[in-house]
Every structure is written in structure tokens, then in C-alpha cells.
Amino acid sequence: MLVAEKQELSLPLTPFRDDSPLDLSLENVREVFPITRSRAYLNNASIAPASTLVMSAMDHFMSDVRDNGRNRYPLWCDYAETAIKGRVGAMIGAKASEIAFVKNTTEGLVTVANGLDWRKGDNVLLPDIEYPSNVYCWMKLAKLGVEIRWIKARNGRIELDDIAALMDSRTRLLSLSAVQFSNGFKQDLAAVSELCSKKKVLLNLDAIQWVGNQALNLAEIHVDFLSFGGHKWFLAPIGTGIFYCNEKSIDLLDPPSVGYHTVDRGEAHMDYILDYRPGAARFEEALVNFPGIWGLDAAVRMHLAVTPIAAQEKIASVVSYAAERLQSRGWRIISPRSHPGETSGLLSFTKESLDVEKVAKSMNSAGVDLAVRAGALRISPSFYNDESDIDRMMAALESC
Structure with a gap:
């Protein structure tokens, strides 16, 4: 039976307690994307169309806000922190505690660029065919004496030998796209991870063209930091995204933006103690985009159903x-x-x-x-x- 004919596929009105798997597969998932009835949409690497499941999840969350205001706010926080981050983690091979919600890929990249303790003379390795989001935040570090070393692409590829040739004792970090936006070149992440571990160089990935396009298991490779927006292959709402910070690397980053949600003080608003929340949640400095995150969760559940x-x-x-x-x-x-x-x-x-x-x-x-x-x-x-x-x-x- 087609998905569109099954009313039980709609997410329930209680938005913060639905952990049931969706009855979806490759055979029927096309039905939850209305755009397929009028267009051949082949631009998911830019902005993906919304599914009925994502729209329904966001609508249900806003219905709760309409009817209850902030009365269920603690429940929203708990559900987002545990269930939703848990499902994101299951999809990418990470722990819920290693995940923070961000607005887009850029926010995650900037968190790394502005959060590391840079020293004059450090260098960062970047491919010369990167998307601007993974360029400008590193260029801005020039005022701190940080040098960019450009990895020259060869026939559209970023070769491992070319990466290794640029590394020296002052190479602090390699930042590259897991999949290149212009031509789709897919990096060998296991080989890159092994090289960085051997050379003691931090590995930062722009994964917006990977997650949802290619399967990922971060439990099998060492990546220090990884960011991706939800609006492309992830099939989630615009203004949502994920920042992954390996638990072994979290103390290397000082949150560049801090606020009420950076700390764990509950309702003690005037208890001014700047003690960071445990895990990657410390990088969420303020109220997160709950409607978008509920839509992101619907997208995650869709990916998990399809696998x-x-x-x-x-x-x-x-x-x-x-x-x-x-x-x-x-x-x-x-x-x-x-x-x-x-x-x-x-x-x-x-x-x-x-x-x-x-x-x-x-x-x-x-x-x-x-x-x-x-x-x-x-x-x-x-x-x-x-x-x-x-x-x-x-x-x-x-x-x-």
C-alpha cells in the first residue's frame, strides 16, 4: 500500500514522545515527497524539498506551542537531548553526548575555527576546491598568525599523498569536505583519518554533501569534528544542522559563543557560574530551533526506516x-x-x-x-x- 494512503504514518499530536519506526522503504518513500508529482527534482545537494512527514512534525510541534505555550518546555529539552540526538547518533555512529544542534554547516565550522587555542605559526590544510564555508573561517585566522596551506586538486581529486606532503610539526588541523560540492568526489575518510591520527593532526569534516548521500559510521574512524546542515541530503528543514564533537576532542574547544544554554543551571538564572554543560551540548548557547529540530527528527526517522x-x-x-x-x-x-x-x-x-x-x-x-x-x-x-x-x-x- 502506498504511504500516502496510510493515515497512521502521520506523526502524533504529542510531539515529544514518538519513538516508533516509520513504515517506509525505498518502494514507497517517493510518495511522501509531493514535488515528485510535478517535477524531476535533481538538486538535493542544494536545498532538498520538504516531505509530508517533516511538515507534519513541525506542524504538530507548533500546535503544542499554540495550545500550551512554554508549559512543556522541559519536556521538549529532554526529548531533543535524549531521543532525537540518540537517533541522529544511531544514523552516523555517534553518541548522543557528542552531538549539538546548529543552524547550518557554517556554524559548526566556525565553532572549531574560533574555539581552538591557536598559536602563531600554526597551519591549517585546505583543498583548493572547497565550498566557501570551509574557507573564510580559516582565512580569518590570519590575524592570529595561522597559515593556510592549500592542497591542490588533481583532476578533481584530493589525493592522500598531496595532503601528507604538506603536513609538518606545526600542522594543527586538516579541514575538508567529505564529498566535494562541485564534482562529487568522495574522500576516503578511513585513509584520511589514519593519516591524521599518525601525524597527530586534528581532522575536521564538512559533511553536508555526505550525510544522507553516503552511509557514515563514526564509530569506525576517528574524526575530531564534523558539521552538516539539514537542508540538503539530510532532507530536513532549512535552519537546522548537526555539529559532532568527538568526546576525546571536546576539551580542545572553548565554546566561542556562550549563553544560558551553555551552562547547566536550570532555573537558577542569577546563579552566575560559567560551568559548561557536559558533552557537545555546551556548544548550544541559547534556545534551539525546536520546530526545525522536530522536522529534522522526522527526516532522521525516515533515513533510519529506509536505512x-x-x-x-x-x-x-x-x-x-x-x-x-x-x-x-x-x-x-x-x-x-x-x-x-x-x-x-x-x-x-x-x-x-x-x-x-x-x-x-x-x-x-x-x-x-x-x-x-x-x-x-x-x-x-x-x-x-x-x-x-x-x-x-x-x-x-x-x-x-
Whole structure:
């Protein structure tokens, strides 16, 4: 039976106590994304469309605020801290105590950049094809005498040997995207983690193009810090995100912003003692975005129902189908795809002398959504997409 026909899939009116698994799978998850009825939406690496489950969760939370004001505020806090963070942890292989809610990836990256005790002469390693969020916060450290060492991409790849060649005794941190936004290159996180551990260099990941696209188990690799916004592959509301801080690394960061929620004083508002909350919760300095977090929780439950591994395999299948069809029609694939393990859910492609901006605009008018990145067209199908979306894209490309 299709999900849309099953009324019990709606999240219950009591928003802070629903731990039941969703009756979802790859076979029926498309039904909870209304956009699929009118568009071939292939731009999940930018902003993903909302599902009915996310919308319902946010509506139910706001209904509680409407009817009860702040009376259930302690229950919201407890549920977010335990149940929701617990489910996020289950999805990425982390402990609930290692997770903080943030507004976006940038907030997590800035927390690391502004929270470490930098010394003049320290250096940070960055790929030269990073998204700006993972560049500007490190550039700002120049006033402290911190140097950026740029890892030059080779054919769209960030090679492990090139990372290692730049490391020295003053290399404090490597910060890189787990999946590159422009071409979908997927980093070998286990190899990078092993290198950083061997060299005693902190590892910070921008994981917004990974989580929800690729399965992740942080219990299997050492990552010091990791950030991702909810609005892309995670299929959560805009203005939500996760900052992960490994419990072994938490004392390396001094919270750059502090407030009422940084400490654990309860209702003792005038008991001015700046003692940080245990775990990553200390990085939540004020009231968090509860409506968005309830929507994020619905997205997490959806991912857990489908399972991250099954989602990764479905995405890979759709991307492979797209690559085959594109190449058969003379399109050139930009994304690195020749080496095992380097492909992800992003696929960039082009043709010679093509006005990609014009093509993207024409595609949008035809009901097909993609992006232009680094001078090429880019698609990013999620697990709710299928081959029919690629067929529609190919038909629209033929008419451009």
C-alpha cells in the first residue's frame, strides 16, 4: 500500500514522545515527497524539498506551542537531548553526548575555527576546491598568525599523498569536505583519518554533501569534528544542522559563543557560574530551533526506516543510470568516476561550447531541477528519486 494512503504514518499530536519506526522503504518513500508529482527534482545537494512527514512534525510541534505555550518546555529539552540526538547518533555512529544542534554547516565550522587555542605559526590544510564555508573561517585566522596551506586538486581529486606532503610539526588541523560540492568526489575518510591520527593532526569534516548521500559510521574512524546542515541530503528543514564533537576532542574547544544554554543551571538564572554543560551540548548557547529540530527528527526517522546503506545504493544506481544515458548522448562526465570508492550522489557533466546557465534555466522551465557548479551541470538525486526522473531530464536536454 502506498504511504500516502496510510493515515497512521502521520506523526502524533504529542510531539515529544514518538519513538516508533516509520513504515517506509525505498518502494514507497517517493510518495511522501509531493514535488515528485510535478517535477524531476535533481538538486538535493542544494536545498532538498520538504516531505509530508517533516511538515507534519513541525506542524504538530507548533500546535503544542499554540495550545500550551512554554508549559512543556522541559519536556521538549529532554526529548531533543535524549531521543532525537540518540537517533541522529544511531544514523552516523555517534553518541548522543557528542552531538549539538546548529543552524547550518557554517556554524559548526566556525565553532572549531574560533574555539581552538591557536598559536602563531600554526597551519591549517585546505583543498583548493572547497565550498566557501570551509574557507573564510580559516582565512580569518590570519590575524592570529595561522597559515593556510592549500592542497591542490588533481583532476578533481584530493589525493592522500598531496595532503601528507604538506603536513609538518606545526600542522594543527586538516579541514575538508567529505564529498566535494562541485564534482562529487568522495574522500576516503578511513585513509584520511589514519593519516591524521599518525601525524597527530586534528581532522575536521564538512559533511553536508555526505550525510544522507553516503552511509557514515563514526564509530569506525576517528574524526575530531564534523558539521552538516539539514537542508540538503539530510532532507530536513532549512535552519537546522548537526555539529559532532568527538568526546576525546571536546576539551580542545572553548565554546566561542556562550549563553544560558551553555551552562547547566536550570532555573537558577542569577546563579552566575560559567560551568559548561557536559558533552557537545555546551556548544548550544541559547534556545534551539525546536520546530526545525522536530522536522529534522522526522527526516532522521525516515533515513533510519529506509536505512543509510540502502539509500546509498539507491542513489548510486540512479547516478549510474544517469551517467550511462548521458555518455550515450555525447555528454562528458566531469565527476571523478574511474577509481573505486570515489563516486557519490553528485554527478557533473557538460558539452563543449555549451551555455550551461541557459540550459539550466531551460530545464527548470521544463520541470527538471539541477544546478550549475564550476562551469558544468550538476545533478544530485536522493533516494526518493528514480530512473523516471533521469528519463525526464534526458528528454528535456534533447530539446535544449
